[in-house]
Amino acid sequence: MKKFIYPSIFIILFFILLYLFYPKTIENGIYVKTTNGKYEILNTGKSIHIRSTSNSLEKYQVINCTYNFFKTYNLEIQIPIKERIMVKKENSYELEHEGSVALDTSSYFYKIDENNEISLCTSKDLIVGKENIETFYNKNGFLQTFLIYPMNYSKMRVAISDNSFKSIYHENLTIKCLEDTKLINYLENKELDLPKDSLLTVTYNTESILITTDKEPYQFDKRTYLIGTKFTINEITRGWPKFNADYTDTLELYPTPKGIILINELATEEYLKRVVPSEMPTTGGLDSLKCQAVAARTYAISDMLNNRYAYLGFHVDDSTKCQVYNNTPLKDLTTQAVNETEGQVLLFNNKPIDAKYYSTSSGYGADFNNIWFRLDSDPTNIPYLTTNNFMESKILKPMSEEDWLNFYKNEELQSYDSLSPYFRWKINFSQSELVEIFKKSLVYNFENSREYMKIFANGKEKNDFPTELSELKDIIVLERSEGGNVIEISFIFKEVTINIRKDNNIRRCFNNGADIISSTINIERRDSSQLELWSTLPSSFFSVEKKENNFTVYGGGFGHGVGMSQYGAMYLSQNGYKYNHILSIYYKDTELEKLY
Structure with a gap:
């Protein structure tokens, strides 16, 4: 009998010692807190407790280390990539300064809320073009871990369609810079200062763009920015009678296999000042326009959060697929409606509704x-x-x-x-x-x-x-x-x-x-x-x-008949109803809140 007991004891001891001393590794672990001499680390979506070290760690720092039952060693604090993610594809993301990088087959996304609490989330919570993200490579050079902090909703990324609103892809564009402008291509390390009234000819050439100024032509294979205050585009006319709309803040020229995607990134409130007059006449009065401003703001932010166009790098387009943008010149009353409802959205269960x-x-x-x-x-x-x-x-x-x-x-x-x-x-x-x-x-x-x-x-x-x-x-x-x-x-x-x-x-x-x-x-x-x-x-x-x-x-x-009828809102406004009351008629049991 003894000859069977002794080998069994040795086997059990072997596995106990193996458990106690065998080194395990943590890659892209997220430090949460120290309790009773142990670090709490989030790794691959799970909470792990390891022995603390002399390292002074800050909450949600990301670390690599080796550990066993007795100690933690080889601890390295990982430096986050604090870059905007411009395009989300199934197997890769485009970083603003580093370009397209492959995703690890097992990537992890964590959301840190307004109360500084962390939770596991999904890639859907990562919104393109936002600056609330910290990204971490793994040892194989793939993107593996993402920390997503509370987001600022005050900017929108709008794809500009052609004249017929049938396509977001462009072959030729003539852009006039109405103010001093800076041309920047981060990935190709190019920067130009363009004076007021510069005229740029942009031509698509097999996944690249040729930009010709009054001095010389420049070829770019990657996303190129025009950062100024105001632009017009000769080839794009809007409304009736036809006019060349102006575009503010930043224009992006993004070469793709199908053509150039032109993206206007601007303040959400400036976007709305060009949506509201394009979507609703002013004859219904101020409160109907306030309804439209709140609905349009909520709809845009909801669309952004749904990531409908993340694979193309924008939040909404300028057509009826989303909301019509810049199809009517600015109007004083619609601008007033946007200003007086600044940041206000409709929420249901604390989330922006599909307005x-x-x-x-x-x-x-x-x-x-x-x-x-x-x-x-x-x-x-x-x-x-x-x-x-x-x-x-x-x-x-x-x-x-x-x-x-x-x-x-x-x-x-x-x-x-x-x-x-x-x-x-x-x-x-x-x-x-x-x-x-x-x-x-x-x-x-x-x-x-x-x-x-x-x-x-x-x-x-x-x-x-x-x-x-x-x-x-x-x-x-x-x-x-x-x-x-x-x-x-x-x-x-x-x-x-x-x-x-x-x-x-x-x-x-x-x-x-x-x-x-x-x-x-x-x-x-x-x-x-x-x-x-x-x-x-x-x-x-x-x-x-x-x-x-x-x-x-x-x-x-x-129209489709779902949500707010614009003519109905105009009628109610003309009959003395205030915008918050009108909105409650069309969007049942929602709450009107200031989001930013």
């Missing part, structure tokens, strides 16, 4: 999930963006399809939005016109949103788009939200039936583009004005009436 807004309601607003949804996911819970009633006429809410048709046909109804020309609208189509339109628009939906389309022939679902569409027999609404927007619609042809789901897909089925149909079909608005050029229905709040071989689409509202 969606649109032009005109039909009398009802939609739930977020009635407009934006994915077939393969559960509904998104956004309590402040729910179905809303903006009617002032005392009517029973429509329940049947006949009720909804009569609702959209009724131009005498009174709501917060009834002064908008888009409160009610209609479009007349012949059967042949719709067949001509659908032959192209339904193919587009099939190619771009196949998952939201079902095709039936001879009672069976088909995978291929039909070779021929003929004789449109009827258009039937299959599903409608509580607020009245169409969620699913069916186009019934002689040989085939095609069902379409989701707001944008449904609206673009009725495309009046010149490349779609040869005849001219107008939208007739409530004030009898005619809209000739359009490519999508004003909203998905509509019904269809068929009479013999003609179809009339009767609709209400302009």
Whole structure:
């Protein structure tokens, strides 16, 4: 029996000694505090306690060291890289001064909050272009550890689109410096002083840019900055009548495989002074403009936090994909609205909300999930963006399809939005016109949103788009939200039936583009004005009436119908409502707070 006991004891002792003396390493450990002679270190997302040393450490310093049960040695304090991260890609980040650096396969992100408490977070919490980040390499030269401190929201990075707002990529630009300007390229160690009224010709050349001044040309392969106070760009005109907008603070020229991305980095409040007049007329008065300023500020910051464009290096663009920026000259009243709400945002659960807004309601607003949804996911819970009633006429809410048709046909109804020309609208189509339109628009939906389309022939679902569409027999609404927007619609042809789901897909089925149909079909608005050029229905709040071989689409509202109706806010402002009250009507249970 003894001959079995002794070897077992030796094995146990061996493993005990191995545990006590075997050296372990910590790479990019974050010092938290010292308690009872031990350091508390955060490493790879876990808390480790090791023997303290004579080193004097500051809270959240990052260290490398070796340790065992008895001691800690070879302790080295790591020097952070305090550079902005300009672009976030899946496997690499672009540092402002060091360029593109690969990420470690296991990178760790830590957030330090306003109370100086640290917690593990994710890469989503790292916002491009901000100066609140400390970054640390590992021994293999990869980016591994990130400390993210409280962020300053007072600057925005805006991508500038081309004239048509269709692309953020540019081939040729002519930039005029309206004040003394400094041209800087950190990665290529180049700096130039450009006097007032300098004219720069910028040309894209296969992932590089050629900048020609009045003296000589300069070739750059990396991000180049123009830091001044005001610029104009000859090739970019905005608004009607057309004008060359000015851009303040900093312009960045970022060469990519698709062209130059032009980014305007400027103070958030200056950005808003150019968004509010571009998004809302001044006729509603100061309080409606304050609503727009708060909504636009909240929307922009929410977009920034969502990292939608982090892989391209900006927070928002200047089009309707985000918010229209610099499409209207500055106005005194809109500037006043921005100034008097400086830093104010709407919060829900202490986070900036997704402050969606649109032009005109039909009398009802939609739930977020009635407009934006994915077939393969559960509904998104956004309590402040729910179905809303903006009617002032005392009517029973429509329940049947006949009720909804009569609702959209009724131009005498009174709501917060009834002064908008888009409160009610209609479009007349012949059967042949719709067949001509659908032959192209339904193919587009099939190619771009196949998952939201079902095709039936001879009672069976088909995978291929039909070779021929003929004789449109009827258009039937299959599903409608509580607020009245169409969620699913069916186009019934002689040989085939095609069902379409989701707001944008449904609206673009009725495309009046010149490349779609040869005849001219107008939208007739409530004030009898005619809209000739359009490519999508004003909203998905509509019904269809068929009479013999003609179809009339009767609709209400302009835009997606979620959040704040701008015409409604203008009406309430004109009737004495203050902006905080108006915002509480459109964004339920949110809090208006000053963020900076």
